[in-house]
Amino acid sequence: MALMLKNARVIDPQVELDEVIDLLVRDGRIVEVDKNLSMEKGEEVDLSGKILVPGLVDMHVHLREPGFEQKEDIASGTRAAAHGGFTAVCAMPNTNPVIDNAVGVEYVKARAAQVGKCRVIVSGACTKNLEGEVLSEMGDMIAHGAKAFTDDGHGVQDSGMMRRVLDYASQFDRVVMVHCQDNSLVGEGQVNEGVASTRLGMFGWPAEGEELEIARDIALCRLTGCPLHIQHITTARGVEMVRAAKAEGLPVTCEVTPHHMFLTEDDIDDTYPTSLKVNPPLRTKADAKALIEGVVDGTIDAIVTDHAPHTDWEKDREFELSPFGMIGLETSLGLVLTNLVNSGVIDYARMIELMAIAPRAILREDPVRIEAGSIADFTVIDPDKKWNVSRDNFYSKAGNSGFLGFDLVGCATDVYVGGYATLRDGKIVE
Numbered sequence: 001m002a003l004m005l006k007n008a009r010v011i012d013p014q015v016e017l018d019e020v021i022d023l024l025v026r027d028g029r030i031v032e033v034d035k036n037l038s039m040e041k042g043e044e045v046d047l048s049g050k051i052l053v054p055g056l057v058d059m060h061v062h063l064r065e066p067g068f069e070q071k072e073d074i075a076s077g078t079r080a081a082a083h084g085g086f087t088a089v090c091a092m093p094n095t096n097p098v099i100d101n102a103v104g105v106e107y108v109k110a111r112a113a114q115v116g117k118c119r120v121i122v123s124g125a126c127t128k129n130l131e132g133e134v135l136s137e138m139g140d141m142i143a144h145g146a147k148a149f150t151d152d153g154h155g156v157q158d159s160g161m162m163r164r165v166l167d168y169a170s171q172f173d174r175v176v177m178v179h180c181q182d183n184s185l186v187g188e189g190q191v192n193e194g195v196a197s198t199r200l201g202m203f204g205w206p207a208e209g210e211e212l213e214i215a216r217d218i219a220l221c222r223l224t225g226c227p228l229h230i231q232h233i234t235t236a237r238g239v240e241m242v243r244a245a246k247a248e249g250l251p252v253t254c255e256v257t258p259h260h261m262f263l264t265e266d267d268i269d270d271t272y273p274t275s276l277k278v279n280p281p282l283r284t285k286a287d288a289k290a291l292i293e294g295v296v297d298g299t300i301d302a303i304v305t306d307h308a309p310h311t312d313w314e315k316d317r318e319f320e321l322s323p324f325g326m327i328g329l330e331t332s333l334g335l336v337l338t339n340l341v342n343s344g345v346i347d348y349a350r351m352i353e354l355m356a357i358a359p360r361a362i363l364r365e366d367p368v369r370i371e372a373g374s375i376a377d378f379t380v381i382d383p384d385k386k387w388n389v390s391r392d393n394f395y396s397k398a399g400n401s402g403f404l405g406f407d408l409v410g411c412a413t414d415v416y417v418g419g420y421a422t423l424r425d426g427k428i429v430e
């Protein structure tokens with residue numbers, strides 16, 4: 001079926017496009033991009049006043065299926081993704097069972113094909129059961145469609161083991177994504193070590209617990225040549241290390257979350273809000289500023305959510321007993337538009353690099369470009385829409401957002417995956 005998308009401001013820095021123009025789509029691909037297009041038969045959508053960009057990709061999402069469907073499942077998580085403007089997510093393997101073999105990869109792919117509302121890119125564990133002791137079946141998982149490897153939620157504690165992970169993965173041209181956490185320093189840490197841990201009277205999670213593993217993994221990247229991606233970077237010194245690694249020409253990339261950019265340890269007040277308990281923890285104002293500088297100057301490659309849904313009964317507990325994590329799929333785009341784009345910190349082209357182009361490149365996915373022949377995955381944005389973050393509007397099963405009550409400007413209204421609408425006027429197309 002033919003689809004005509006008319007009158008949107010279409011932006012794609014990959015093809016140096018930023019103008020009001022029409023798109024003709026057929027059989028899941030772009031056929032033509034030009035002014036005043038017309039067609040014989042098909043569906044026509046008027047997108048006047050909207051912005052159309054290559055479909056956004058969130059490369060760090062916990063869909064929780066199999067095993068933790070009480071928190072989220074592939075049906076609800078991919079609906080939340082589409083509602084947030086995403087055409088694809090990369091699912092983390094810390095499910096139950098852990099995705100550390102081909103059967104797990106096939107399960108996630110099959111469920112996503114059955115019930116998904118966006119593309120699901122499957123990542124597999126680096127080590128069996130995320131225990132950091134035995135290599136996972138990486139080759140088998142790649143043969144069954146895994147795109148990347150990570151023990152997210154855990155740092156690989158043993159440096160020799162991490163070297164073996166990178167040595168093994170390097171033969172496949174796949175990225176190893178690392179959650180940097182040295183347990184011997186982090187221990188029972190709950191919040192950033194320093195002012196916050198002292199003020200709140202809780203064990204500290206020191207910046208050095210993250211930075212030591214970043215430094216080690218960059219060194220091991222140099223040793224092995226394996227592409228390395230630092231997940232949810234949070235500290236100024238971490239950004240500096242990635243900057244230096246890139247200057248040296250190492251294949252190192254990194255990502256940042258909206259919560260680490262737009263919230264800080266100062267937001268954790270004496271109500272002990274467990275929605276702000278995340279791993280790694282919210283850091284200082286100076287760290288958040290350095291993260292935004294890294295986004296602006298290109299040191300940070302991607303914005304991701306680390307969407308980490310939990311049930312109310314898990315989060316409504318004492319801070320120390322509550323699990324780490326906050327959801328993010330349905331607020332990420334609005335937060336980035338409000339805090340970075342509308343305020344002039346970055347332009348749309350840079351936002352597209354961070355949220356669409358780089359994630360695909362890092363995950364070795366085919367690029368989506370606004371030109372004839374490309375896959376028809378698009379995100380349509382209303383840049384002026386004012387809205388308030390409320391749990392009532394979430395498609396996620398979970399409500400553990402640190403941004404409830406925030407006033408934002410800009411959101412996704414329509415999303416197309418392979419030429420089919422998954423979101424129309426802000427509602428999921430069932």
Ligand code: DOR
Nearest residue numbers: 152153278279308324325
């Ligand atoms: O806050 C987090 N939650 N950080 C992680 O690394 C894991 C995640 C989870 O799985 O809940």
Ligand code: ZN
Nearest residue numbers: 152153179231
């Ligand atoms: Zn993580």
